[in-house]
Amino acid sequence: MSGKAQRRGSDYRRKRKRFHANQYTRKVSDTLDIDCISASAKKLCKENYLDKENFCTGRDLPPPVSQKSYERILQKINLASREVADDSMKNAAKEEVSASGSNEICVSGDGPKSGHSYEEWKLKHQPHCVKNHIGSSSKMEIDGMKEIFQRSVPQRNAKYIKYIGDGDTKTFPELQRTASYSIEKIECVGHIQKRIGARLRKLKTMNRGKKLSDGKSISGKNLLTDKFIDTITTYYGNAIRQNNSSVSDMRQAILAIYCHYRSNDEEPMHHFCPIGDTSWCKYQKAVATNSASLFKHIYIKILCQLP
DSSP states (O other), rough: HHHHHHHHHHHHHHHHHOOOOOOOOOOOTHHHHHHHHHHHHHHOTTTTOOHHHHHHHTTTOOOOOOHHHHHHHHHHHHHHHHHHHHHHHHHHHHHHHHOOOEEEEEEOOOOOOOHHHHHHHHHGGGOOOOOOSSSSSHHHHHHHHHHHHHHHHHOOHHHHHHEEESSTHHHHHHHHSSSSOOEEEOOOHHHHHHHHHHHHHHHHTTTTTOOOTTSSOOOSSSEEEEHHHHHHHHHHHHHHHHHHTOOOHHHHHHHHHHHHHOOOOOSSOTSOOOOOOSOOHHHHHHTTOOOOGGGGOOOOHHHTOOO
């Protein structure tokens, strides 16, 4: 190799720079450089950041601590977190007892969530999961609520005499056998409200791709859309909350929702709707102002075809 070629090769090696997480230089530096380095370093690391060496290298940081030191730090954080959590729960119990004027208070319990988002989270979490329960999710809810009620008096100085449940009949009997005092179950309106939405969405899914008697699909304009399902769900919950002292009034308010949206120009069904010009029902308002003959319905056709 000639001397000129050797000098060219040595110059090239001197100009080469070590790779630092896609770091690049500019003649005029600005704050965006830091963001570029940070974003590139994230790509080198796993989402759970278990690869600490790559994490530090990507940010030009010193090497991470050893595994033993790292575990000791985690133990200290765990102890501190437990103390803070325990103090926080004790303070919350004291505030509730002080606000109610008695140590007999109402509590609620809910189980783990389900759905596609949970399944996606589970796949990412599973490799480094440190679970402390073996069994079904419903059994986990029962065991968790039993532990909460068992420590209510000795640790919180409170009695959870009213329990807001989600309709599950398994948890409440176990709590009655566990607690040393009587418990009253209160149904959660929110859970009852969500049932009608869940069933309507199930109906929509089961009939997806099928044609109704008029040749149209189940969803679309003036049909069973997600927006309409949300509207029905909200009205259903309001009917329960606004008439919780009368079963007959609650029944009438719930039936008014179905009949109101089922009505059409040929068969108006607004007999359950409130009457008068102050009614939320536009048809009843039209009747009160003697303009019912000019009223036009915008109805949900799918309700007319339900049995």
